[in-house]
Structures are given as C-alpha cells and as structure tokens.
Amino acid sequence: MSSAISTPPAARVVADPLAWLTDDAAVRAAAGLHRELLVRQADSQDLNLASNDYLGLSGHPDVIAGAQRAVADFGAGATASRLVVGTTAAHLDFENEIADFLGWPAALCFSSGYLANVGAITALVGRGDLIVSDTGTHASLIDGCRLSRAHVVVVGRGDVEGVAQALRTNPFRRALVVTDSVYSIDGEPAPVAELYATASGAGAALLVDEAHALGVRGPGGRGLVAELGLSGAPGLIVTTVMSKSLGAQGGVVLASQLVRDHLIDRARPFIFDTGLNPAAVGAAHAALGILRANPDLPQRLRVNAARLAARCGGDEPAAAVVSLIIGDPHRAVAIAAGCRAEGVLVGCFRPPSVPQGTSRLRLTARADLDEQTIDHVAAVVNHVRAQVMSS
Template sequence: MSLDSAHLRAGSQSAAADPLAWLADEAAAIAAAGLHRSPPARRRDTAEVNLASNDYLGLATHPAVIAAAQRAVAEWGAGSTSSRLVVGTTQAHIDFEDDIADFLGTPAALAFSSGYLANIGAVTALAGRGDLIVSDTGTHASLIDGCRLSRARVVVVERGDVAAVRRELAARSETRALVVTDSIYSIDGECAPIAELYSAASDLGATLLVDEAHALGVRGPGGRGVVAECGLSGRPGLVVTTVASKSLGAQGGIVAGPALLRDHLIDRARTFIFDTGLAPAAVGAAHAALGVLRADPALPQRLRRSVASFAGAVGAAEPQSAVVSLIVGDPVDAVAAAAQCRDRGVLVGCFRPPSVPAGTSRLRVTVRADLDDRTLATVAGVVDEALTRVGVR
C-alpha cells in the first residue's frame, strides 16, 4: 500500500469515527488568523460604559420602554406562541405597524421577528428566478443572503457607484429589477447616495429597497431616516426596511411601503409565514420607544452633536451617522485594543474579516444620546490610549 493510500484510508477511518473531526483543524486555522470569536457576556453588576451596542438613543433602558415591555408580557404572555398567520398576531403588533408606517411616511408596514429576517423576506418576495438584483459591496449580510436565496440574477457594483447601477439596469434583459442598498453602511457609518439611486431605479423601471437600520433615529427629520431626509418617503417603487433593535432599543424588523407590498409579503415572504411572531414584549418596547422619539424629535440632533464631539476627540473625521470607525489593520491588534478598552471599563466593537475587508480590522464605536460630555471625554481618552498602545497612533 502506498503512503498516499494509507493516508487516505486513515483519513476515511477518522471521518467515519467522527465526521466532524475536521472542525478542529478549522478552529485552529481561524485562531491562527486572529479571527476566533467568543460572545462576551455582559454582567449586571459592572459599571462599564457601552459603546459597542447599536442602542443609539439609549432607549433600551428607558423607564417608559421597560414599563411597556412589562405591560405587554402581562397582557399577552412571554411569547407570540405561533406564526403571525396562526395566532401570533396581537393587536399590539397591528398598532405598532400602523404607527411606524405613519412615522416613516408610508401607507403600511409589516413587522418581522428580526431585521435579518425582514431583509431576507423582502428581497426573496420581490425578486426571483428571471429577475435582476443590483446590489453593492456595502450591503448588510442579510441583504446579501436575501439575494442569494432569491435565485434572481445578482450583479454587485461598488457602493455608491450610481453610474454602474444605471448601466446594469439599462443593459438588462429581465423585465423586473430590484436595487438594494443600505442607507447608512453599518461598518463605517457612511451614507449612500439614496436620492441618486432612486432616480436611477425610477428612470429605468426598477424598485429600490433601502435598509434604514442604522438611519432610523439618527438621520432625517425627527429621526425618520435618510429616505425622509431626501424627501422620498412614500414614493412609488420604493421599499424601506428598518429595525426596532437599534435606535428603538428593542428587537424586530420592519418592511414599509405601499399596502400592496404588505399584502404580498404576508402571502409570499417565507421568513414571515413560517416564523414565530415577534414577542409581545419586543413589540411593546419598540412602540414605546417610537413614542419617546416622537415626543423628542430633537433627540437625533443631540446624538449627532455628541458623535461629532467624540470623533474630534479621537482624531476621526466627523461621521455621517452614530458610528465612529477607527481602523487598526491587523485583527490581533484590533482585539488587543478592544480588550484594553474593556479592561478600563469601556466596551467598543471590534470588527474583523469577514465583517470588513482584510487589513481593515477596526474598533467600531457607537455613541449614545444618553451619555454626557464628561463621560464621552473620558471614553475618548481610553480609546485613544488603547490605539496608541497597539501602535496605531
């Protein structure tokens, strides 16, 4: 028996004994690349300053939001208990959907149990085999997965390249086309050219889907997002997705647009049809948070001022959203910098491939509207020192 044959036989015997044995080699390779991940557990008895979450307005711990979640549990129970199409829809779901649709300036909205599922459901319900999807290199993983699952022909262009979007739409042979983009790119907080993308899609008979997850509560009049900021709310051929898990401090995803869209999603979006409905506590909390935002429409502007102040303190350009992205480069150094911040009581995001391109691992700091100037100044000092220690400064 040759050496190669013996090796193959030993490998097949090992695989037969444990077909998942290959995971050990995979884990070793991930660790060697500095890309191993371990979900950190938050503790209630610590005084850490959290700038790693997406709780931009600080509403996750707002007394009115917590009280609303508690009332919803008392009234409807801990879970929705089934799909929305069986008995998983409560009146609370309907009331929240009506209110968020009105807030966003659209005729209707539909709530999903997460933003990830909302994006997958919307994309796969709006495009399929024989259609075209034009996406860009900055879209969130949920939109990417929706594109893959749709079975449509997918073309990816550089983010912000409106001319490329126009070329692809004009050259297509498909009748129906869908353009998908984030309004605020989640990694670095930069804003997409939404008005120009809508013009391109509208001129060439395509639908534009805009993910406003990181814009709700941050940009636009009263925090209504970039679509509203561009004066496009409720326009034909425009679909908005967003979440209750960031500025609203709760959980859940929303798709907003015309009433016909809502009806179509109920009939066709598999992530709505076959998923247990959003839990009542999350619905109640999100609706209460929306009420807080409505009552204090200047809250997003105060957030943006705090972001600008923090960015200046750490030597970063003024962001277009609540995200301050500080590139470190090497993933091991990024992890070390984040750990140094954590050791001094400051939680920051640490983004590494595949979330970001190779060589651009970074600290992602999200400023909250409920943090005072003194706290932000202290945090800025901690972050700056951590970057200095790993040699970035």
C-alpha cells in the first residue's frame, strides 16, 4: 500500500459569474442612484426629520419601559413561528387593543408591515383572480400583487374611474383593489371612500394600507379609514404598522374575525416566519396607550407639518410628510448630505422610489417638535438647497 500523498488537480479557472455587478454599480453611480447606509450613533444630537417616527414616541420612556417589560416576561425573541410557540400573551393583548382602538372586530400581527401586506394579498387572491392597484402603492403592496399570481391591472394614482374600468373589463373569480390611504412619498391621501364604493359595487374587496395614516389622520389618530366612517366595513381590509407612529416594529392586518382566521391558515409570511419579537409588541402597546391618552398628538403633528412646509416653500401637507422636489438625483443627494453636515437629517428619495426626474427631499414632521426647532430645520434646508441649486 502506497503512502504517497496525492496532489489535487489544479483548480479550474472560471470567470466570476458575478463580475457584472461592477458594471452595474458604475451605472448606478453615474445616474446618482448609488446608496450608502447612514449609521445613527446612540449619542447622536442630529435633528432627525428623515424617520417615520411621527409622534416622537420611539424614545419615549413609557415605550422603552413597555419593551423592557416584555423582554423580562418573554425573552428577547418569539423563539418560533406564531403557529408553534411564537404567540405570546403580549401579542394577543396588543391585537385586541389595536382592533378596539381602530374599530375592527379582529387584528393579526406580522413581523413587519411589509410582510403584513404580502401576507394579506397572497392569502386573499391567487391564480384566476384580479388585483387592481395604482402607481402610488408601496413596494410591499406591489410585491404582494406579484407574488399572488393573480392578474394585476395597474392604473394611475388615485384613478377611481380607471379602477372601475378595470373591474368592468377584466373577468375574475375574485377581485381585490389595493391602495395606500396616505401615499408614503408625499403624504397625499387617496380617494378611499370612492375606491370602496367602486370596489363594493363591482363585488371586489378593498385593501387599504394605513401605515402613514395611523397616528396622523382621523379621530384621535385612528387613520383615514376611521375619518371616513369606514372602520369595520364589509369587504374592507386594513393594514398598518407599529413602526411609524407607534415607534416600534411590526405590521398589523385589521379585518373581520373570518379574515383573521383565514390569514392564520393561509398567509405564508405569518405561518413560516418567526413571530414578532416581544419587545416590539410591548413597545407598540405602550405607544398605543400614549396615543389613546393624548388624542391631540395627531393635530399637533399636522400643525408642525404645516409650519415646516410653509417655511420650506412646500405644498400644504395633508399628513406628516413635506416633499420638496429637486429633480436631479445628484443634487438631491448633495442637499441631503449638506443638511446632514449641519446636523439635520432629511430623507432623500430617488428612482425607483419616485419617478424619473422627481428626486426629492422628504421631510417628516413630528408631534414633539417645537416651533424654534422647525424654524431652524427650515433655515438649514433652505440655505443648503440654495447653495447646491446655484452651483
């Protein structure tokens, strides 16, 4: 028996199948569409008008305490999917509380608002069905439509007649109309009442994403659907998030008990994903309690948004968002960077988040800002914008 050690054959040289990424990155950079992560330090003193923390509750002592209690009671993670052992008493308590607050028979928590939208859409429609969406819907709604395998018709943003025509001219077994209630890019409201009437008249259901309306619009911040008197209406499903006005993390579907039961059985992002961590549930529950006890917070937020828009030369806002169109993505990035250097964080939205030629700054007001702070932010934004646009 030979004791010689065999030498492996020389490694075969092959072209890197991912080498195309270098060219793709260069194209994105040339178009002003390269993105970098902006790291927020724990001791940062920057004024943050880039987040969606509309009510300023993410750092509220009661919200932090709610997260800490939940961790102490249930641990750091849900430990499993909610169908195994990932549903805690905290999940059910929050679901009951938010359903009651928003005027719905039932609620179901997902690990994110993205998953709530994908889960609801894909569980409610499939092959042979019809979805009518519009060009203003959030990416999570768009992906839910794609993953559903239903036939999707896209109409213009807020185009009620386009929705009606799509429902009239496309055969379907079941049909679902999907929309944001408040569009995320510019904070404008969708014609939800008209869409509901149109969908109902054609035998279709309507799914409304209230992510940017909870805590912002409606009585006591209950959202645009509540403002229109449609909470709990038949054939209507509402999704919202715990990650904006409630300052935590997670998504929620609000609907009938029948829909909730169906989602538990059929929504893949609910069935196969680890349950939302207890800390997020506890924080969101505490934030909801603050909103209940302070129904003036949404009005305070909208007043601040109006002042910010007036100082920055933006349109009168219908929600919390002030959108300042710059046009060129390179300039939008430069203005955002210049504001950051002055200690003011603002959002910078470029394609594909917005249409070509409409790159913009997106400023989000908060209920906890005072007039002096808003005026300072506006002064920084106006100064930097003027410098960049004149260069």
